[in-house]
Amino acid sequence: MNGLDRVGKSLLRNALQAIPTIFVIVTLGFFLLQLAPGDAADYIAAESGAATSEGLAQIRRTFGLDLPLLTQLINYYGSLAHFSLGISPRYGMPVADMIMQRLPGTLLLMGIAIVVALLLGLLTGTIMALTAGRLPDRVLSVLSLLFYSIPSFWIGLMLIILFSVKLGWLPSGGARSIGPSLAGWDWLADRARFLVLPGLSLALYYVAIYARLTRASVLEVSTQDHVRTAIAKGMPIGRVVRRHILRNALTPVTTVAGMHVAGILGGAVVVETVFSWPGMGRLAYEAILSREYTLLLGIMLMSSLMVIAVNALFDIIQSLLDPRVEVR
Numbered sequence: 001m002n003g004l005d006r007v008g009k010s011l012l013r014n015a016l017q018a019i020p021t022i023f024v025i026v027t028l029g030f031f032l033l034q035l036a037p038g039d040a041a042d043y044i045a046a047e048s049g050a051a052t053s054e055g056l057a058q059i060r061r062t063f064g065l066d067l068p069l070l071t072q073l074i075n076y077y078g079s080l081a082h083f084s085l086g087i088s089p090r091y092g093m094p095v096a097d098m099i100m101q102r103l104p105g106t107l108l109l110m111g112i113a114i115v116v117a118l119l120l121g122l123l124t125g126t127i128m129a130l131t132a133g134r135l136p137d138r139v140l141s142v143l144s145l146l147f148y149s150i151p152s153f154w155i156g157l158m159l160i161i162l163f164s165v166k167l168g169w170l171p172s173g174g175a176r177s178i179g180p181s182l183a184g185w186d187w188l189a190d191r192a193r194f195l196v197l198p199g200l201s202l203a204l205y206y207v208a209i210y211a212r213l214t215r216a217s218v219l220e221v222s223t224q225d226h227v228r229t230a231i232a233k234g235m236p237i238g239r240v241v242r243r244h245i246l247r248n249a250l251t252p253v254t255t256v257a258g259m260h261v262a263g264i265l266g267g268a269v270v271v272e273t274v275f276s277w278p279g280m281g282r283l284a285y286e287a288i289l290s291r292e293y294t295l296l297l298g299i300m301l302m303s304s305l306m307v308i309a310v311n312a313l314f315d316i317i318q319s320l321l322d323p324r325v326e327v328r
Contacts, residue, residue, distance in 0.1 A: 007316055014312040022304060026080075029300045030073050033293045039065055040089040043290045047090075063089045076297070085298035090290050095298040099280060103302065105175060106279035109272070110264055112199040117206035118257060122250070124207065125214020126241065132219060140211065148208035152267045156201035156274045163197060170197055173276035198275040202267050206260060210253055217249035224248075250321050258314030262307045 041059040045052075060066040064075060079086050085095035124140050131137045147155070164172035170193055171177075177190050221227060222245055230240045269281030276282070280299055287295040 007319075010315055010319075011312060014308065014315070018305070018308045021308065022301065025304050026076075026297065026301055027073065029297055030076065030293075031069070033296060034069060036291070036293075038291050039293065040291045041065055043292075044090055059089070063087070065089075076294075080301075085301065086294040088292055088295050090292055095295050098283065098295065099298055099302050102278060102280045102283045105277060106265075106268055106272070106281060107306075108195070109198055109202065109268055109277060109279055110261075112195060113202035113206070113264055113268075114257065114261075116199060116203040117210055118253070120203070120207045121210025122214050122246070122253065124211040125249075126218055126246065128211060128215040129218035129222070130241070132215075137215075144208035144211045146208075147204045148212075150205075152201050152205055153270045153274050155204055156197065156271055159197045159201060160274075170194075172197070173274075175278050198271050198277050201274070202264060202271045205267070206257075206264065209256065209260075213253055213256060214249055217252050218245055221245045221248045247321060251318060254314055254318050254321065258311045258318075261310045261314075262303075265303055265307065 039060070040063065041056050044059055045056050057066070064072060067075070076086065085099070087093070088095055088098060091098065124144065128137045128140045128144075160172045163170045175191070175194050177194075182190050218241075227240060227244050230244050231237070265281075268279060269284055271277065272279045272281035273285050280303070284296060284299045286292075287299065
């Protein structure tokens, strides 16, 4: 079986496994959300100042919130069968449209965080391994332990105080400058400035993990016979690291990175709130405050699909890094 066939088979298998997984997530999520006090009708009535029993009953009838739970769940699955995530009671908009407006922001933030975490983690871990027991290793070990011990939101607040309040180099929140209409490189530079602090806040915790993992993997691979043989043949150390050490050390790092996607998405909820970043995490926070359970279910469903898709991608990356790893 060639590489493309293996990748296609892996994608098909992941898609088939996703169906029962999504069913369990949606069903469990639906019933768990019902345990929370209040619903969207309470919030809408309180917001409009018409919190009478007649007004609440009318709102619940309009959005089907007065139906038995099982009927509501069946209706929700009926909507999913027609590729609809339902209608938001508060905003009167399709949930899918609201999510699609915020999805690019979250994907961008997560993508930057994963790339920065992997690159910095691999670089730092390799330096730590090559200087094991010496000053650079000790300094970087202390820094990695520091970032590992501090929560993402606290790192974000400290970055805001340093780079926004004290130095004034970077904005403290939002996703773009308000006012000027920018284009080309100016537009890109403006967006990048707003992305630096939330991206770093989300990435630094995982940089520490990948650095420690890379250090251990590089030290282990460095003692193997094929690496000693390459060094004995006079191969430059930089080439030995790139071709014989890092490639083997990358396998455990990518395995852990795939498992961290759900955690990074969860951390994005907090970081987006701290930096007023317009993403799905902040939308979920707003949905919780307004008891928008239909919107929360939609966000949960979309997040689950993202995690499944990224894990399938990491499976393929692992098989490309090491052909001995069979694509599941």
